[in-house]
Amino acid sequence: MRRIATVLAALLLASTPTAAHAAPTGLTSTEVSFTGNDGVVLHGTVLTAASGGAARRPGIVMLEGAGNRGRSYLRPEAEAYARHGVVTLIYDKRTEGYSAVHRDFSLLADDALAGLRLLRDRPDVDPSHLGLWALSEGAWVAPLAANRSADVRFLITVGAVGITPAAQTAWAYGTYLRHAGVRGALPRTMRSTVVRTTIDLGLFAESDFDPVPAWQRVRQPVLAQWGRLDRDAVPGLSSRLIGGALDRGGNTSHTIRIVAGTNHNLHRTAADGFDRLPDLPADYADFETAWIADPARTAPSASPADEPAPPVFAAGDHAWVSSGVVLALLVAFAGFLVVGRRSRLGRPARWLAVLTPVTLVATYLYLMFLLVVAAKVTGPVVLGRPLPWLLLQLLAVATVAAAVAVATTWRRHRDLATAGRIRLGLLTATGALFAVWAVQWGLLLP
Incomplete structure (x- = not known):
């Protein structure tokens, strides 16, 4: 919300501190x-x-x-x-x-x-x-x-x-990423999910x-x-x-x-x-x-360039993303701590428990970097993707693969103790939640 200044005190002019x-x-x-x-x-x-x-x-x-x-x-x-x-x-x-x-x-x-x-x-x-x-x-x-x-x-x-500042910011992200040769999911993520999330978190003042x-x-x-x-x-x-x-x-x-x-x-x-x-x-x-x-003066004026339409935002419809990510992190680490090394699901579970928070944190760090530089610096672009984003997408695929392995093996081994099945079930849910999050943030999209 815009904060409107309400102080009505008279302006006091200070004298110049140095001579001209x-x-x-x-x-x-x-x-x-x-x-x-x-x-x-x-x-x-x-x-x-x-x-x-x-x-x-x-x-x-x-x-x-x-x-x-x-x-x-x-x-x-x-x-x-x-x-x-x-x-x-x-x-x-x-x-x-x-x-x-x-x-x-x-x-x-x-x-x-x-x-x-x-x-x-x-x-x-x-x-x-x-x-x-x-x-x-x-x-x-x-x-x-x-x-x-x-x-x-x-x-x-x-x-x-x-x-609005939100729509203008999203438009500029798309403009600079296209200029850098970036295609696919990242421009959509920056123009939509990133901007909406900063609004929902109260980090985008005067956005509307x-x-x-x-x-x-x-x-x-x-x-x-x-x-x-x-x-x-x-x-x-x-x-x-x-x-x-x-x-x-x-x-x-x-x-x-x-x-x-x-x-x-x-x-x-x-x-x-x-x-x-x-x-x-x-x-x-x-x-x-x-x-x-003479404000009536005119001069020859060029025509503005053709440009894509900016997006329209409604704050509040992506707030669930942040809580979902936090939940995924907590469950992933909890799964890593509770699954024993000798468990028949130990290796896939450990991979999932490690890859989930690493991918989450690395994704946020890179997107934060793009926010700071206003998407004007992307790094090397490979296959229409900045190299860091391409690596993040590969990490996301590996994380989902680990989640599938955990879920598949868990279903095969129904002879586990109840506590073990609950623990690994929580870790499987983490993989599912991560997959939803990764789609939302564009990591699993072309």
Whole structure:
């Protein structure tokens, strides 16, 4: 569930801790700090042209995408805008109240507005040309901020997503795995079972956030941009959804722009959009700064690429998987401990007791690795499968074979003592439960 920030305390602006200094690029860099509504102090940098004169200039606050890379991640974009005469604030995203498993878009929106107020009070900023620039996850946050404050005079987004974070994440997994040459069960497992399980376990914050209602309430001028080679934001569908929401809300001052030859963050690409080069196009920020001065300005726009439809999720229907896996582990180890070495079923039983937890743990470790790298690093691909996944599938087949051997021999030896039959029966049930789990997670599928 989304946690909505309820703290209504007035924002307290802190004074800048260091003096401004001229950067070697011809820009002036000023370190600043400001305080969010919940008292968290945020630190940032304001970049301006070193020879800007006395006239007031437009200002933007830049919101980064998912994660917390720090203000340096957006420094190239900020410098490009500053060279075009825009006073630009970049800041370190909060760490208190924001992590890989906990985030609150409403709270992040309040942080952005706190930064905007800092710029508004600067003597070199024109409050009538003050807005937000947002990348990826930041573009889920920016419309919320725009709906709360008249200080936001315009929005510029890059790689905005028009669907829920869960659906977008699953779509991107499929996109990157297909690009790596991965086919078969693993893309389905990542797009469906893995995403649903993280939701059910409460590890996917804001998974069901629907951005469309917030966009429908935005009244400020909007420049929404996507790279033609964006492999993360479902650009075709997102551009249609966001543009449609703005139309339905009566916003007549919005521009939908698809930028040819660029990736998710509008950078140059040498890998058809599947890379993150630091290089900006030579004309970066030319159109954007002209648009700030005249939001009615338009430019030629590329067509978005064809893309598969993202999945739709309903949380809660896979929660049984986790409890089933835990049960399998407990029964497997219990079977290993209770079956004696001299039992006529000893060897198959021991193999099953060992293979079951090894396969389970190894599978979770590899899938966790794919989660951490957002499925962008798979390892060598053999027969349409990453080598680690292929080995896991072989382990799963061996585990099921051991389970069949245990079950077959158990049925043949009805002269076992009752206690022994119960113990080995539990281990046989473990094999059956493992097989169900392995099918669910794609290990026994092509």
